Amino acid sequence: MTTRVGIYGYGNLGRGIESALKYADDLELVAVFTRRDPSSLSLSTAGVPVVSVNDVESYKDKIDVMILCGGSATDLPVQTPKLAKLFNVIDSFDTHAKIPEHFAKVDSAAKSGSHIALISAGWDPGMFSLNRLYANAVLPNGKDYTFWGRGVSQGHSDAIRRIEGVADARQYTCPIESALESVRSGANPELTTRQKHTRLCYVVLKKGADAAKVENEIKTMPNYFSDYDTTVNFISQEELDKNHRGLPHGGFVLRSGKTGFNLENNHVIEYSLKLDSNPEFTGSVIVAYARAIARLHNEGVNGCKTVFDIAPAYLSPLSGEQLRATML
Amino acid sequence: MTTRVGIYGYGNLGRGIESALKYADDLELVAVFTRRDPSSLSLSTAGVPVVSVNDVESYKDKIDVMILCGGSATDLPVQTPKLAKLFNVIDSFDTHAKIPEHFAKVDSAAKSGSHIALISAGWDPGMFSLNRLYANAVLPNGKDYTFWGRGVSQGHSDAIRRIEGVADARQYTCPIESALESVRSGANPELTTRQKHTRLCYVVLKKGADAAKVENEIKTMPNYFSDYDTTVNFISQEELDKNHRGLPHGGFVLRSGKTGFNLENNHVIEYSLKLDSNPEFTGSVIVAYARAIARLHNEGVNGCKTVFDIAPAYLSPLSGEQLRATML
Numbered sequence: 050m051t052t053r054v055g056i057y058g059y060g061n062l063g064r065g066i067e068s069a070l071k072y073a074d075d076l077e078l079v080a081v082f083t084r085r086d087p088s089s090l091s092l093s094t095a096g097v098p099v100v101s102v103n104d105v106e107s108y109k110d111k112i113d114v115m116i117l118c119g120g121s122a123t124d125l126p127v128q129t130p131k132l133a134k135l136f137n138v139i140d141s142f143d144t145h146a147k148i149p150e151h152f153a154k155v156d157s158a159a160k161s162g163s164h165i166a167l168i169s170a171g172w173d174p175g176m177f178s179l180n181r182l183y184a185n186a187v188l189p190n191g192k193d194y195t196f197w198g199r200g201v202s203q204g205h206s207d208a209i210r211r212i213e214g215v216a217d218a219r220q221y222t223c224p225i226e227s228a229l230e231s232v233r234s235g236a237n238p239e240l241t242t243r244q245k246h247t248r249l250c251y252v253v254l255k256k257g258a259d260a261a262k263v264e265n266e267i268k269t270m271p272n273y274f275s276d277y278d279t280t281v282n283f284i285s286q287e288e289l290d291k292n293h294r295g296l297p298h299g300g301f302v303l304r305s306g307k308t309g310f311n312l313e314n315n316h317v318i319e320y321s322l323k324l325d326s327n328p329e330f331t332g333s334v335i336v337a338y339a340r341a342i343a344r345l346h347n348e349g350v351n352g353c354k355t356v357f358d359i360a361p362a363y364l365s366p367l368s369g370e371q372l373r374a375t376m377l
Numbered sequence: 378m379t380t381r382v383g384i385y386g387y388g389n390l391g392r393g394i395e396s397a398l399k400y401a402d403d404l405e406l407v408a409v410f411t412r413r414d415p416s417s418l419s420l421s422t423a424g425v426p427v428v429s430v431n432d433v434e435s436y437k438d439k440i441d442v443m444i445l446c447g448g449s450a451t452d453l454p455v456q457t458p459k460l461a462k463l464f465n466v467i468d469s470f471d472t473h474a475k476i477p478e479h480f481a482k483v484d485s486a487a488k489s490g491s492h493i494a495l496i497s498a499g500w501d502p503g504m505f506s507l508n509r510l511y512a513n514a515v516l517p518n519g520k521d522y523t524f525w526g527r528g529v530s531q532g533h534s535d536a537i538r539r540i541e542g543v544a545d546a547r548q549y550t551c552p553i554e555s556a557l558e559s560v561r562s563g564a565n566p567e568l569t570t571r572q573k574h575t576r577l578c579y580v581v582l583k584k585g586a587d588a589a590k591v592e593n594e595i596k597t598m599p600n601y602f603s604d605y606d607t608t609v610n611f612i613s614q615e616e617l618d619k620n621h622r623g624l625p626h627g628g629f630v631l632r633s634g635k636t637g638f639n640l641e642n643n644h645v646i647e648y649s650l651k652l653d654s655n656p657e658f659t660g661s662v663i664v665a666y667a668r669a670i671a672r673l674h675n676e677g678v679n680g681c682k683t684v685f686d687i688a689p690a691y692l693s694p695l696s697g698e699q700l701r702a703t704m705l
Contacts, residue, residue, distance in 0.1 A: 068638045072517045093638050148705050149698070174705045176511065179689055180648075181704045183504065186665040186692035187658070189400045233651070308661055310396045310421050314653035320508075323561070325642035330515070333636055337514040357690040357700050361507055364514035370477070372685050376509040377476050377502045 051075060052343040054336075055108060057082045057132065058118035059090055059099075061296065062141065065332025066116050067094055073336055075366050079112055109135050113346075114339045116140075126151060130158035133166045133353075137346050139339050141171040141331060148174070156353035165346045166353045170338045171331040172322060173197070177302045179356050180320040184304035188316060191306020194232045196224035196245060200298025200327065208273045209250060212266050214258030217286060219293040221249040224301065232303050235315040248279040251293050253286045298327040337364040379403060380671040382664075383436060385410045385460065386446035387418055387427075389624065390469065393660025394444050395422055401664050403694050407440055437463050441674075442667045445469075454479060458486035461494045461681075465674050467667055469499040469659060476502070484681035493674045494681045498666045499659040500650055501525070505630045507684050508648040512632035516644060519634020522560045524552035524573060528626025528655065536601045537578060540594050542586030545614060547621040549577040552629065560631050563643040576607040579621050581614045626655040665692040 054076050056063050063081065070078045071094070080100045083090055087099040100108070115136040119125050121144045129140045133155050142151050151168055159166040169175065173195070181193055202222050209218035228245050231238045238244075250267060254260060264281045267274055299322040308314050324330045338356065341363035345354075362369055367376075382404050384391050391409065398406045399422070408428045411418055415427040428436070443464040447453050449472045457468045461483050470479050479496055487494040497503065501523070509521055530550045537546035556573050559566045566572075578595060582588060592609045595602055627650040636642050652658045666684065669691035673682075690697055695704075 065636075068636060071638065072636075145705065149702050152701055169705055176515070176646075178705045179511070182689050182693055182700060183507070185704065186668075186689075186694075187504070187661045189694075235651075308393075308396060308400075308654060308657040310399065314657055316653060316658050317649075317651040318504075319647075319649045319651075321645075321647045323563075323645040323647075325644060326636060329636040329642055330644050333515050340514075355701060355705055357697065357705070358688050360686050360688045361510050361514075362685040365510055366514075366517075369685065372510060373480055373683060374477050376513065377473065377497055377506045377683055377685070 051077045052340060053077055053079045053111060053113045054339055055080050055082060055112040055115045055136070056118060057102070057105070057115055057128065058124070059083050059085075059092075060118060061328040062331060063118040064093070065326070065328035065330075066118060066335060067092065067332075068329055069333040069336040070094075073340065073366070076336065076340060080108060082108075105132070106135060112136055113343050114139060116335055116339055121147075126154075129166065129168065130154045133159040133164055134162040135164075136162075137164045137166065137342055139167045139170055139335055139342060141175070141335060142169045143171065143174055145174065152353050152355070160352050163351050165342045165350055167338050167342050167355065167359070168353060169355055170335045172324075172334060173300065175331075175334050175356055176322070177300070177320070180302045180318075181304070182357055184302070184306075184318045184320075188304055188306025188308070188318065190308070190312055191304050191316075192237050194240070194303045194305075195300065196229060196303075197300040198222040198224050198246065198298070200300070200324070201293075201296050203296075205248065205250075205273055208270065209252060209267055212263055214255050214263050215252055216255045217253040217289055219251045219289060221251075223247045223249055229301060229303075232305060233317055233319065235305050235317055237305055242276045243278060246277060248274055248277045250279065250281045251284050251289055252281055253289050254283055295325065296327045297325055298330075299323045340364060340366065378675075379405045380668060381405055381407045381439060381441045382667055383408050383410060383440040383443045383464070384446060385430070385433070385443055385456065386452070387411050387413075387420075388446060389656040390659060391446040392421070393654070393656035393658075394446060394663060395420065395660075396657055397661040397664040398422075401668065401694070404664060404668060408436060433460070434463060440464055441671050442467060444663055444667055449475075454482075457494065457496065458482045461487040461492055462490040463492075464490075465492045465494065465670055467495045467498055467663055467670060469503070469663060470497045471499065471502055473502065480681050480683070488680050491679050493670045493678050495666050495670050495683065495687070496681060497683055498663045500652075500662060501628065503659075503662050503684055504650070505628070505648070508630045508646075509632070510685055512630070512634075512646045512648075516632055516634030516636070516646065518636070518640055519632050519644075520565050522568070522631040522633075523628065524557060524631075525628040526550040526552050526574065526626065528628070528652070529621075529624050531624075533576065533578075533601055536598060537580060537595055540591055542583050542591050543580055544583045545581040545617055547579045547617060549579075551575045551577055557629060557631075560633060561645055561647065563633050563645055565633055570604045571606060574605060576602055576605045578607065578609045579612050579617055580609055581617050582611055623653065624655045625653055626658075627651045668692060668694065
């Protein structure tokens, strides 16, 4: 059985989904939906129509899972509940603090349309969340740590670009190796924001801009930079384009915990990702979960779910028998 | 609701389960079953009876999940199907090649008694298997690597102890750091057995034994040592007792894989465990899965399952709402 998939929104993540679908023989890309003029988009997959979001309802019976690729700030809070009435949907909503509210809205919409919805798929939230849950369930007496990077933060890059005199910028979030090592040693350190990550900025100035002023404005920017040790490097646009065009990312989830009648033994569980392309990896996770929710919907499951609710076997194209024989 | 638990077999793993149950408020240890004279065992938990395995049937309605702590070679192939007719059961069957056969027998027994059974829980099989499955589902184009250690292999320690002239021994399996680094770099190396692990042995000789002969016998032992670079250190019984009594273990599961329309981007997923006590960590995993299968049985689920079939949320004592608010 082939699962028919739609992509709703065609930015970096949409393209990441499209490329991941190329390697999923049991999933078929049926259409890409856009708010832009459909004729302005050219897909990498031959023969797939680009459709205006205004015509999405006409695809109601032609798509088994709609993958939403909008942003968490303003797109998904509206789009996911709306589309969950028409389709089984999956999104990568990543505003951690607003997940309960988003879940409630999507759950009620999905149930009203007898659909299944999966929110917050990707790697954080997503694979990192899974590892937090498994590690907490296994080691109830312990402490969690999450480190991000080394990777490009698009939010922080955008914040720098909004500064007067800045032509372009790229910001890398970098975990501090000595902090990671301290966690790995089982020392259970208390770490401040500044002790966990540094911020490394590559900035292209506009002609005549004041470098010292820009550097000071970055380093003192509240929320984004003021709580971190921040390094600012001024480079040319050519160098930025040559060396900093990719979207690498990754990070580490660790739990250090104790067992034994007197909690005398320590254990460290570590999960890490080193990603050349954040949107392609995120897309690959979402495609695996699209497979899972299509199957669950065929079994009659409706309503909003998260990665916590999906048994791992549903993600794999292999049968239970094959999985037990090869991966257990 | 409290889940009533029994422990069947009281060796290292049985004690690991007992200590893990101390930190699971929703699970209650009801009895420990033994083939030995029950009066010869003294538990660490006050007020829990030790019962002969011959009387296990009388506990049919007093136990929600029976945790089997026997060995995979001869105990579990008999015990798990037998007890699955009477109880919901969970075991840590770890003979990878025989899992399909074990699964089939346990499945039919569990279904005949309308029970649920979970086989092969622990960390390998178990947490490592989960990570293989997730990583394969997300990165279909890639290569898997598993490294074990640094940790005590009881099978290899036993093999050394069977050599004439050996009074006692401890064998550590050690991953080769340069091989791990090569995998982490995304180089996708082909690694032979010898390139992945070394074997480090601490041996206490009997009086008058020939050290050179023992060392040669260890290093040339087929299956166990001949395919590895093996180091043999002769030490006193006092030193062995002082420095090598623990049962540390751990290891690494990695998948390196490519994404993109032309598979141009590489990603590395790594999961690792560093465990002070192998039986206590294994016991902690099993206790979390005991919670899960008790819940699933209450929902009407029967038959044999593995960690692949259990949605992560079932492992945690927290509600779905709490999990979404704190761990997603």
